[in-house]
Amino acid sequence: MDNLNNLSIQDEPVASPASEPRKQKKKKVLLMGKSGSGKSSMRSIIFSNYVAKDTRRLGATIDVDLSHVKFLGNLTLNLWDCGGQDAFMENYLNQQRQHVFSNVGVLIYVFDIESRDFDRDLLTYRSIVQALAQFSPTASVYLLIHKMDLIPPVQREDLYNHRVSIVRSKSATFDPTPFATSIWDQSLYKAWAEIIHDLVPNLDQIEKHLGSLGKMIMAEEVLLFERSSFLVVSSWCSKEIFTGDKDNPAQNPTYDRNERLSNIIKNFKQSTSRYTGTPKSAEQFSVFELKMPNFCMFIVKFTTNTYLGVVLPPGEERFNAAMENCYIARKEFEDLDSPAKKSADRGATSESLETA
Amino acid sequence: MPVLHTGRRRTKLDRSYNGPPRQGPVRHISPAQLNLERVYEQNRINIQKKDATKAPEPAPGPAAKGKPRLLLMGQRRSGKSSISSVVFHKMPPNETLFLESTARIQKDSMHSFMDFQVWDLPGQLDFMDPSFDLDAIFCEIGALIWVIDAQDDYIEAINRLNSTILNLQPSYQNVNIEVFIHKVDGLSDDYKLDIQRDIMQRIQDELSDHGVENAPITFHLTSIYNHSIFEAFSKVIQKLIPHLATLEALLNDLCRSCRFEKAYLFDVLSKIYIATDSSPVDMPSYEICSDYIDVIVDVSEIYGWERPKEYIEFLEGPPWNKKLDDQVACKNAESVIVLTDMKRPIMLREVNQYLALVAIMCEGSHEKMPSVTMNVEATVTGLSEVFEITKHRK
Ligand SMILES: Nc1nc2c(ncn2[C@@H]2O[C@H](COP(=O)(O)OP(=O)(O)OP(=O)(O)O)[C@@H](O)[C@H]2O)c(=O)[nH]1
Ligand SMILES: Nc1nc2c(ncn2[C@@H]2O[C@H](COP(=O)(O)OP(=O)(O)OP(=O)(O)O)[C@@H](O)[C@H]2O)c(=O)[nH]1
Ligand SMILES: [Mg+2]
Ligand SMILES: [Mg+2]
Numbered sequence: 016m017d018n019l020n021n022l023s024i025q026d027e028p029v030a031s032p033a034s035e036p037r038k039q040k041k042k043k044v045l046l047m048g049k050s051g052s053g054k055s056s057m058r059s060i061i062f063s064n065y066v067a068k069d070t071r072r073l074g075a076t077i078d079v080d081l082s083h084v085k086f087l088g089n090l091t092l093n094l095w096d097c098g099g100q101d102a103f104m105e106n107y108l109n110q111q112r113q114h115v116f117s118n119v120g121v122l123i124y125v126f127d128i129e130s131r132d133f134d135r136d137l138l139t140y141r142s143i144v145q146a147l148a149q150f151s152p153t154a155s156v157y158l159l160i161h162k163m164d165l166i167p168p169v170q171r172e173d174l175y176n177h178r179v180s181i182v183r184s185k186s187a188t189f190d191p192t193p194f195a196t197s198i199w200d201q202s203l204y205k206a207w208a209e210i211i212h213d214l215v216p217n218l219d220q221i222e223k224h225l226g227s228l229g230k231m232i233m234a235e236e237v238l239l240f241e242r243s244s245f246l247v248v249s250s251w252c253s254k255e256i257f258t259g260d261k262d263n264p265a266q267n268p269t270y271d272r273n274e275r276l277s278n279i280i281k282n283f284k285q286s287t288s289r290y291t292g293t294p295k296s297a298e299q300f301s302v303f304e305l306k307m308p309n310f311c312m313f314i315v316k317f318t319t320n321t322y323l324g325v326v327l328p329p330g331e332e333r334f335n336a337a338m339e340n341c342y343i344a345r346k347e348f349e350d351l352d353s354p355a356k357k358s359a360d361r362g363a364t365s366e367s368l369e370t371a
Numbered sequence: 372m373p374v375l376h377t378g379r380r381r382t383k384l385d386r387s388y389n390g391p392p393r394q395g396p397v398r399h400i401s402p403a404q405l406n407l408e409r410v411y412e413q414n415r416i417n418i419q420k421k422d423a424t425k426a427p428e429p430a431p432g433p434a435a436k437g438k439p440r441l442l443l444m445g446q447r448r449s450g451k452s453s454i455s456s457v458v459f460h461k462m463p464p465n466e467t468l469f470l471e472s473t474a475r476i477q478k479d480s481m482h483s484f485m486d487f488q489v490w491d492l493p494g495q496l497d498f499m500d501p502s503f504d505l506d507a508i509f510c511e512i513g514a515l516i517w518v519i520d521a522q523d524d525y526i527e528a529i530n531r532l533n534s535t536i537l538n539l540q541p542s543y544q545n546v547n548i549e550v551f552i553h554k555v556d557g558l559s560d561d562y563k564l565d566i567q568r569d570i571m572q573r574i575q576d577e578l579s580d581h582g583v584e585n586a587p588i589t590f591h592l593t594s595i596y597n598h599s600i601f602e603a604f605s606k607v608i609q610k611l612i613p614h615l616a617t618l619e620a621l622l623n624d625l626c627r628s629c630r631f632e633k634a635y636l637f638d639v640l641s642k643i644y645i646a647t648d649s650s651p652v653d654m655p656s657y658e659i660c661s662d663y664i665d666v667i668v669d670v671s672e673i674y675g676w677e678r679p680k681e682y683i684e685f686l687e688g689p690p691w692n693k694k695l696d697d698q699v700a701c702k703n704a705e706s707v708i709v710l711t712d713m714k715r716p717i718m719l720r721e722v723n724q725y726l727a728l729v730a731i732m733c734e735g736s737h738e739k740m741p742s743v744t745m746n747v748e749a750t751v752t753g754l755s756e757v758f759e760i761t762k763h764r765k
Contacts, residue, residue: 167469199465236674257681265679272673279669286662290655291712298711302737305667305706308699310674326674328686330698 048125050099064295067198087320119151156191164197204274232337238324247273318352439513447494514547556594618646634730660729
């Protein structure tokens with residue numbers, strides 16, 4: 016089950032370059048950075064249900080590990096996990112330059128905060144960004160300053176800010192979005208949820224629907240999770256949590272709650288998988304209900320690719336009605352989630368990704 | 372405020388920084404904040420004291436069974452502070468790498484279903500020094516936990532344990548001695564058992580050479596990297612709980628009437644289980660229940676913020692026209708999750724501000740929740756009564 020070294024799912028030796036004129040919903044995502052910076056680790060945690068400590072067993076990536084991740088709304092990520100050893104980097108920048116850097120939707124560049132030779136990392140980054148500017152000038156760039164857990168907590172913020180400002184200045188025409196991350200806490204989910212959020216195609220529609228569902232059931236918050244990564248791909252917050260000031264509804268003060276919740280559930284899925292002896296990639300639960308004196312919530316299996324989370328004010332009646340309405344709304348969302356549902360392989364593809 | 376409702380970790384609200392929390396659960400706190408917390412804690416204790424004056428004060432001295440003391444002893448770097456930080460302060464295990472060697476006795480007071488103290492003693496402390504006030508340390512002792520690093524050479528640790536036991540024997544015969552054979556993560560099962568056998572043998576031999584037989588010594592294989600440390604503490608604490616048998620009987624009844632597979636009564640903060648039904652404890656069911664508590668605590672921490680009063684008024688207005696309290700069926704926390712595999716549900720029900728009942732139900736129970744809930748309600752009432760009695764009797 017846990018064949019850790021067999022991470023590469025479909026090692027298409029080289030993806031056909033003339034691939035996607037009509038299926039624009041495929042997005043090419045480059046995951047780059049120095050060898051050992053943690054690229055494969057984060058990929059396997061987010062997309063293959065690894066826990067942080069499993070990543071210690073990952074070997075260095077040889078060349079590019081290509082995987083396809085199916086998301087809701089017919090989005091497919093073509094994730095290029097690019098081995099970071101010098102020889103490979105050379106190769107991407109020279110012989111493979113056009114092949115690697117053309118049609119890129121997103122570049123995620125990972126810096127190891129503990130790297131002993133930051134200057135050198137910067138040089139490499141610069142060359143990569145230049146290549147990207149040449150072949151995919153409209154790509155988005157995300158910087159992950161990674162392994163933050165290794166830095167004593169009091170120094171984290173300063174060091175992070177310092178590194179980011181330097182990297183920014185070497186980013187050519189791009190305006191990268193930075194994150195401080197660690198596989199040991201929810202910060203990784205925050206970064207990836209934002210990246211994915213920027214990529215999901217019919218998100219406007221999904222968000223509109225979530226909003227009307229939320230209003231109807233009087234929810235405080237509605238969250239849509241991708242079912243295997245448990246990333247929050249879309250969320251809606253009520254504007255009717257009244258305060259004295261009508262124009263200024265109250266907000267849950269925990270600003271990082273979405274990624275925390277992803278992290279909590281992902282971790283609990285590990286426990287349930289251990290407990291039931293079923294693979295981590297299997298759907299681990301169908302309903303979760305929680306009723307507290309000051310709020311209640313449920314998370315239910317929703318559409319093919321999603322779970323729905325709902326936070327409500329307390330009250331038995333409201334809770335039951337909301338749950339029923341969500342089950343009714345399922346159908347509508349199912350259509351948004353996977354218009355091409357008939358294709359029999361969709362379930363299978365995302366399954367195989369999770370290193371079954 | 373019940374632990375389940377407030378969560379336990381402090382969060383710093385700050386949007387400009389997209390990263391891991393700058394402060395862990397306990398140690399990484401700025402001095403100013405630490406001070407604030409100390410003041411807060413002081414106030415809390417004072418308030419508790421005031422409340423307590425209503426109930427009769429416990430008699431002082433060794434008879435004050437209300438506040439047993441757990442002593443953590445052992446060689447330097449054997450893992451004592453790590454254990455107390457992980458179990459009682461929710462420090463993530465990998466952060467114990469940053470712990471510094473303990474210079475002075477660390478006294479922690481735990482206010483929970485039963486108040487107890489955890490004393491973390493520095494490894495290099497020499498008790499046998501005649502100037503040392505043994506009585507002050509051992510008078511209210513509930514258990515002596517001796518931590519042995521299983522990944523290190525343990526001969527010296529055992530020699531010190533033996534001489535400590537022999538030293539204490541004359542005056543403190545009934546002290547439970549709990550040997551934690553610690554850091555067994557990464558050791559093979561066979562090797563673990565070999566070590567345990569060897570350690571037991573060495574202690575027994577030495578003690579019987581000195582004419583001490585049947586000293587109350589129990590051995591546990593532990594590691595902070597999994598649930599074993601919590602299991603071990605559960606067993607240590609259960610020996611100190613009054614009315615354990617009553618609690619167990621209540622849980623047995625519940626399991627029978629609802630066909631639960633297993634039920635645990637947990638101390639929410641430490642996740643030590645203080646009672647369970649009589650079916651055998653298996654690590655997997657303990658783990659899943661314990662992890663489920665984490666889920667509830669963590670989720671509550673995120674969503675349990677205080678809503679503005681205008682909003683509450685709105686919720687209590689039309690069309691409901693009812694106080695929120697009357698809109699809810701149960702005033703305590705309730706939760707259930709249905710695992711896909713075998714449709715097995717797990718349920719959690721808060722008992723009082725410190726305790727929660729967590730049970731693994733049988734297939735199909737989720738559809739019968741109303742009747743399950745009634746039975747659980749009755750059990751919870753029973754359990755709460757037991758603790759009321761314990762509290763007032765002292
Ligand atoms: N402390 C810490 N270690 C991490 C973190 N992320 C990854 N690691 C460790 O870093 C090591 C290398 O990780 P990989 O993911 O294999 O690195 P990579 O970037 O894929 O390396 P190449 O494939 O050679 O390019 C593993 O042992 C991980 O456990 C992190 O956030 N914190
Ligand atoms: N592998 C492993 N390491 C552990 C475990 N428990 C503690 N450690 C490590 O052991 C080291 C020493 O832990 P401490 O808790 O400081 O030891 P101590 O007994 O309090 O030491 P003194 O204060 O000097 O008496 C730390 O680096 C911990 O991370 C465990 O269960 N497994
Ligand atoms: Mg790799
Ligand atoms: Mg110590």
